[in-house]
Amino acid sequence: MKELLEKFEHAIINGDADASADLADAIVARGEATPDDIFVHLSGAMEVVGGRYETGEYFIPEMLRSAEAVEKSMTVLEPYLFEHRHEDAGVIVMGTVKGDIHNIGKNIIVSALKAAGYEVHDLGVNVSTDKFLNKVRETEADLLLLSAFTTSTKQALLDIIAALEANGMRDQVKVVSGGASHSEEFAREVGVDGFATDVKSTLAVCQRLTHP
Ligand code: B12
Incomplete structure (x- = not known):
């Protein structure tokens, strides 16, 4: 599972929306990741991207591609994440x-x-x-x-x-x-x-x- 989550994080860092959505699918199919695991990797990826932008390694287009990868993965992950939620928090x-x-x-x-x-x-x-x-x-x-x-x-x-x-x-x-x-x-x-x-x-x- 750890390997799958790390691949998912890398796909976001690389701004590969299709790969990140496929990996999100695989994460859902395994059914082992907790919402915490998923969000730690999502925000971790975007923190790396933010850091690369600040050091001049990434520019705005790269950053936006990564943000799109997050968005596309979220559409796959949302139903899975909602299964675990407590209602009316x-x-x-x-x-x-x-x-x-x-x-x-x-x-x-x-x-x-x-x-x-x-x-x-x-x-x-x-x-x-x-x-x-x-x-x-x-x-x-x-x-x-x-x-x-x-x-x-x-x-x-x-x-x-x-x-x-x-x-x-x-x-x-x-x-x-x-x-x-x-x-x-x-x-x-x-x-x-x-x-x-x-x-x-x-x-x-x-x-x-x-x-x-
Ligand atoms: C990406 C980025 C941009 C993008 C924004 C794209 C977008 N759609 O969001 C663009 C290029 C447009 C941009 C513009 C500007 N930016 Co900018 N930007 C960044 C950068 C590199 C990354 C931010 C990011 O997305 N990080 C990844 C996410 C996952 O992390 P996060 O945002 O911190 O969010 C996490 C937590 O903060 C927390 N969180 C977030 N919101 C909330 C709310 C609550 C209630 C809670 C509890 C927690 C919480 O949880 C999140 C998940 O872990 C940061 C530097 C950095 N490394 O943070 C600078 C940074 C924020 N920007 C900065 C600045 C100055 C600007 C500009 C003024 C101009 C400029 N010089 O570039 C303009 C501002 C325009 C404006 N009016 O807002 C400064 C702010 C410094 C300061 N002390 O004021 C930073 C810190 C860069 C720096 N070191 O100088 N920026």
């Missing part, structure tokens, strides 16, 4: 904050949360404070998850917390933030209820906040 509104368009890590977290049984409303990228608040109100969400990848998004996070307070909604929803360039200190300064750095820690924080 909670309602989540999620998006990347205003001024930020990074979505690869956010999309992986959205899939992992859905697989864990959450009802997830993904608002996409560059999401305004109003849009977040309206969706939280409409869905009566338990959690608001904010992806923020650049340090310049700090103001957007502060604005969202301030708007929740101003509208008397701060006690109704727990706020969790995460994304590259996030640190525990950054999260404390912004005033969120939790922060996480990867799939595993995100699922753990969400579980802690919804089932204290």
